[in-house]
Amino acid sequence: MPDSGPAPGSVPAIDLSPVLAGVPGAAAEAGRAIDRACRETGFLTIVGHGVPLSLIQETRRQANAFFDLPRPEKARIARAAPAFNRGWGAVGEESLAKTLGAAAPPDYKEYLSIGPVDTSDDPYFHRPEAFPHFAANRWPDAPDGLRPAFTAYFRAMERLAADLMELFAVALDLPPGFFADKIDRQCGSLRVINYPAQTDGPEDGQLRAGAHTDYGSLTILHAEDRPGGLQVRQPDGGWIDVRPTPDSFVVNIGDLMAMWTNDRWVSTLHRVGNPPRADAAASRRLSLVFFHQPNYDALIECLPSCRAPNEPPRHPPITSGAHRLRKLNRANDY
Ligand SMILES: O=C(O)CCC(=O)C(=O)O
Numbered sequence: 001m002p003d004s005g006p007a008p009g010s011v012p013a014i015d016l017s018p019v020l021a022g023v024p025g026a027a028a029e030a031g032r033a034i035d036r037a038c039r040e041t042g043f044l045t046i047v048g049h050g051v052p053l054s055l056i057q058e059t060r061r062q063a064n065a066f067f068d069l070p071r072p073e074k075a076r077i078a079r080a081a082p083a084f085n086r087g088w089g090a091v092g093e094e095s096l097a098k099t100l101g102a103a104a105p106p107d108y109k110e111y112l113s114i115g116p117v118d119t120s121d122d123p124y125f126h127r128p129e130a131f132p133h134f135a136a137n138r139w140p141d142a143p144d145g146l147r148p149a150f151t152a153y154f155r156a157m158e159r160l161a162a163d164l165m166e167l168f169a170v171a172l173d174l175p176p177g178f179f180a181d182k183i184d185r186q187c188g189s190l191r192v193i194n195y196p197a198q199t200d201g202p203e204d205g206q207l208r209a210g211a212h213t214d215y216g217s218l219t220i221l222h223a224e225d226r227p228g229g230l231q232v233r234q235p236d237g238g239w240i241d242v243r244p245t246p247d248s249f250v251v252n253i254g255d256l257m258a259m260w261t262n263d264r265w266v267s268t269l270h271r272v273g274n275p276p277r278a279d280a281a282a283s284r285r286l287s288l289v290f291f292h293q294p295n296y297d298a299l300i301e302c303l304p305s306c307r308a309p310n311e312p313p314r315h316p317p318i319t320s321g322a323h324r325l326r327k328l329n330r331a332n333d334y
């Protein structure tokens with residue numbers, strides 16, 4: 001685990017293996033590194049996270065096989081309504097830049113989204129406020145192996161996110177387990193995104209994904225190092241390229257974590273740029289993006305350890321579910 005800060009313009013890497021192995025002092029050290037990264041850019045990469053590479057590879061293989069299907073096959077599980085974040089979304093349906101009020105053409109990407117895989121008959125998952133956070137998943141008929149792979153990957157992400165939230169509690173001087181009852185019915189989603197090769201050039205101003213911040217508590221991304229990749233905004237206004245390795249995840253915090261910490265931590269703008277024209281034909285890129293979202297009824301209000309006694313909170317309290325609906329609706333233009 002690096003002790004010094006990241007080089008300017010880079011994203012720090014944190015090895016979680018000593019924490020997961022219970023090495024004394026490892027959680028405190030990781031907490032310090034996380035606090036530093038979250039104050040500076042809100043982005044870090046993690047290795048030693050305990051998610052088997054074979055599960056990641058299988059999930060990616062199944063996803064690629066789905067996106068290779070003819071369009072009418074994919075359209076059988078098309079997303080039913082804009083804010084209904086389940087199923088397939090075609091290229092050109094969503095504009096992430098609009099979540100921040102920017103006028104922008106739609107993103108050059110297609111995706112398949114699922115939500116929680118372990119719901120039950122408990123009324124919590126079925127009452128009106130639960131919608132669309134616990135809307136039923138829409139699974140494709142093919143490929144056969146997609147559902148088991150996505151289900152296992154979703155569970156692995158929920159576990160890893162809970163480990164990270166526990167480290168967030170350490171980083172923020174909160175009691176152990178502080179976040180546990182706020183995320184025990186987390187309603188995040190797994191969005192698997194295919195950025196097709198850009199054989200037809202993008203429109204003016206069109207990106208693979210427009211500049212945006214993420215909505216929830218944290219995002220865990222397994223990306224590919226391809227032309228036209230993830231870029232993170234720097235305080236000086238420039239953009240740095242994040243070059244992921246196959247064994248690492250990129251982790252970034254979303255708006256709710258910034259609001260919860262009274263802006264001690266930053267939810268930073270990022271985007272997915274277009275490949276250079278010369279590389280466009282071979283630039284297909286697949287991302288597995290897990291958006292962790294606290295329980296829909298968790299109230300996000302300034303954490304006690306993030307505010308001096310007389311300092312007013314900078315954000316009015318809001319539930320996790322209400323904040324997310326607002327962002328989803330903007331991304332889809334209503
Ligand atoms: O594909 C990526 O690298 C990032 C995608 C992203 O930021 C998002 O979908 O929120």
Ligand SMILES: [Fe+2]
Nearest residue numbers: 212213214270
């Ligand atoms: Fe994002």
